[in-house]
Amino acid sequence: MPSTINAVTDTSPQLESSRTGLANNYEMFLSLLTSQMKNQDPLDPLDSTQFVNQLVSFSGVEQQIAQNQNLESLLIIQSAAAQTSSVGYIGRVATALTPDSRLQGGAANWQYELPENAQTTNLTIRDSSDRVVFRTTGDKTTGQHDFSWNGQTSSGATAPDGVYSLEINAVAQNGAAITAEIRASARVTGIDLSGSEVVVEMGGVNVPLSSVLALQE
Known part of the structure; x- marks a missing residue:
């Protein structure tokens, strides 16, 4: 200090x-x-x-x-x-704006929010090497939705524990792309003060302090 x-x-x-x-x-x-x-x-x-x-x-x-x-x-x-x-923040559960979530114990969880109804919503999960490991469809209605992935890949294999990224491609009724807000929640395991902005470490997922939206005990 x-x-x-x-x-x-x-x-x-x-x-x-x-x-x-x-x-x-x-x-x-x-x-x-x-x-x-x-x-x-x-x-x-x-x-x-x-x-x-x-x-x-x-x-x-x-x-x-x-x-x-x-x-x-x-x-x-x-x-x-x-x-x-x-x-x-350490030890508390933080919700942050981030597409990354950690797969652990057979589950990786996200929340995403659509600003309007979509004609189609496609979800893609990528690993740390940016390889696609799983694809599925998502909710099309306006508002916030929870999405949980059990680690099973599109080929039927089980993905190893680690950090995975969620990508959402939503299309409106008029064919325009919809930008979805993606959030993830995890327990804070550390704080990095070495850079110009504080970085919150959420079990392997690092996000800037400005991206943290909420904290829970």
Whole structure:
């Protein structure tokens, strides 16, 4: 956690570059302004309106950079909070948006939701090597549906335990493709905090924290 807290005070290279560039431009502007004021014709002084407008513009840009820096710090704090709370997911059953589910003990389970009635709904299960192992038809009606696979392949063999992916090809009455939302549920066995986004480990299925829809004891 100390590294996470320290990260809040850091600024991104883009922000730091913007601040440095603005400071350099501001100093150059003041130097030019001072030089022109010293060398102007007292009988025909330079119009100061343009310089005032540029000063206002510099001030506005500086404020925007400061706001971006504050926003970035808030996002880092929010990410740190999400990392801390996600540890509490371990041991609970999570439902996530994912086409992957683990076949174990003769069952792999999914839920899928159709936004409208379909003329045809075909379900395809693929293994970790993207090979098709089973095909069947699914429900055609609008709403959420449960689908359970017992591990039997289309050839009649029994698939080994492991992670399998569900693919849904649904076609509407007018022939247009329907996008189905696929979910899977499993007990959370771990949390990976090493990347830029928290990854929830669900018994061999890894999903980003943003894909988790619900938790149950």
